[in-house]
Every structure is written in structure tokens, then in C-alpha cells.
Amino acid sequence: MDYGKRLRDIRKAKGLSAKQIADEMGIKPPYISDLELGKKGMTINTLERICGVLDVSLVDFFQTDKKPTDFDILEAMDGLSEKKKQQLVQFLNGLTDKE
Numbered sequence: 001m002d003y004g005k006r007l008r009d010i011r012k013a014k015g016l017s018a019k020q021i022a023d024e025m026g027i028k029p030p031y032i033s034d035l036e037l038g039k040k041g042m043t044i045n046t047l048e049r050i051c052g053v054l055d056v057s058l059v060d061f062f063q064t065d066k067k068p069t070d071f072d073i074l075e076a077m078d079g080l081s082e083k084k085k086q087q088l089v090q091f092l093n094g095l096t097d098k099e
Contacts (some may be wrong), residue, residue, distance in 0.1 A: 003047075006061060008036040010054055012078075013071035024053045 011021060011032075018032035034040040035050075042050075051061055063069060077085060 001062070002038070003042055004036040004038045007032075007042075007050065009075060010056055010061070010071050011036075013074040014054055016054070021050065021053050025049055 011018065017029075018036070019029040022029040022032045031040065032050075035042055035046075047061070048058065051058055060069070077088065080088065
């Protein structure tokens with residue numbers, strides 16, 4: 001598992017900048033970027049603090065099964081046009097309708 005990529009994916013899905021995470025933790029923003037790029041390693045203590053800021057459990061952070069998470073879905077939607085987002089919502093609503 002690429003922990004830095006996972007951190008970046010969750011952070012972006014939450015709509016937060018590296019600076020916002022760093023400010024909340026009382027550290028310098030380049031440190032978060034270095035973690036995401038794999039230039040620095042993460043201790044479990046640092047990871048727990050980051051997960052606290054991101055409001056994500058350690059279990060969710062390390063989730064490795066192939067089922068898409070809410071973060072994966074949000075990230076996939078990020079690049080869609082407004083029209084495609086509306087179509088997707090209609091499609092999803094159709095999946096939940098019981099006949």
C-alpha cells in the first residue's frame with residue numbers, strides 16, 4: 001500500500017489542503033507534502049494525528065479490499081461535468097428504488 005497516496009486521496013476527497021492539515025496539527029505544510037510523496041516515513045503516532053484531522057479511522061485508512069470507498073467515489077466524481085454528475089445521481093437513485 002502506498003501510504004502517501006492514500007493520505008493524499010483521502011485529503012483531497014475531504015476537500016482539504018496540505019496546509020490545512022498541517023495547520024491543524026501544528027506542523028509545517030511541506031511535511032505533509034513530503035509524506036504524500038513518500039519522501040518521509042510516517043510513524044503510527046503521526047498517522048493517528050492525521051487521521052484525527054481527516055476524521056478517518058485507522059481501519060478505514062488501511063482498508064485494502066477492492067470495494068470502492070466513499071473516498072474513491074468522490075474522487076471519481078471530481079472530474080465529471082455538472083451534467084454527468086446529475087446523470088450519475090439519477091442513475092444511483094434508480095438503483096435504490098424498489099419495484
